[in-house]
Amino acid sequence: MTDGDIPTRTGVVGGGQMGAGVVHGLLLAGSEVVLLERDVDSVAGATARVQRSCDKSVERGKIAGSAEPMGRLTTTTDAADLAGCGLVVEAVPEDEQLKRDTLQRIEAVIADDAALASNTSSISLDALATSLRRPERLLGLHFFNPVPASKLVEIVIATATDEVWRDRAVGWVREGLGKTPVVVADSPGFASSRLGVAIGLEAIRMLESGVASAKDIDAAMSLGYGHPMGPLALTDLVGLDTRLGIARYLERELGPRFAPPQLLIDLVEQGHHGRKTGRGFYDWNDDAQEKTA
Secondary structure (H helix, E strand, O other): OOOOOOOOEEEEEOOOHHHHHHHHHHHHOOOEEEEEOOOHHHHHHHHHHHHHHHHHHHHOOOOOOOHHHHOOEEEEOOHHHHOOOOEEEEOOOOOHHHHHHHHHHHHOOOOOOOEEEEOOOOOOHHHHHOOOOOHHHEEEEEEOOOOOOOOEEEEEEOOOOOHHHHHHHHHHHHHHOOOEEEEEEOOOOOOHHHHHHHHHHHHHHHHHOOOOOHHHHHHHHHHHHOOOOOHHHHHHHHOHHHHHHHHHHHHHHHOHHHOOOHHHHHHHHOOOOEHHHOEOOEEOHHHOOEEOO
């Protein structure tokens, strides 16, 4: 195995939308993947998400059949099953204490020569590392949604991260996963979330003040600047609740320019979290995209 090869056995903790995508990416790279979830019902939901993602790859001709990669997936509710994994990616929701607890739980069962990664999109790696016995092997692997189609992985380097793990992560992303690595220092929102949230929040403010419709704001960025998806549709895809949480974190760390607009707060409180709930800035039921805010 070369430094660019993904470890033969990898783990993912958390099988939500992003976690399932990370599992899919690791399966496509040829790894045997252990997916840890909190209970049996969550395991069933996560497995279904990975299966749907693999099926879409079959439809696009990316893989010959979905049965073969799914055959390399093991699901569990017991953290001890992560033993033997050369890399474990934490992909639980964006809550600092939850991530701290999860990373400690992982570290307690994996070998000393295994890598530990967080898929956090904004939380400080240095803050997460303070609760670890071996912080030098912690780094950020910030994947983008949808993971199989995305070309980018943001590699976040904490103060304590050893250069050996940095170099291995770059090789895994570039050669093993076939994606482009972007290496950034640990800072609030890193590079991608900080820029993406700033654009997204301004787009929401424009919608809120009646500058233009959601469709026209998105078209301005897609057609005028070449973005593959407008900022409001992207917020729906990421999740309004997720984006609100990141905005509040960045507001605390970087100041009022990241204060979330009232429209975003209201939609989240109403349960409109975007594509995953069927409604956000657009109506996603039956793949329709009608402005609803």
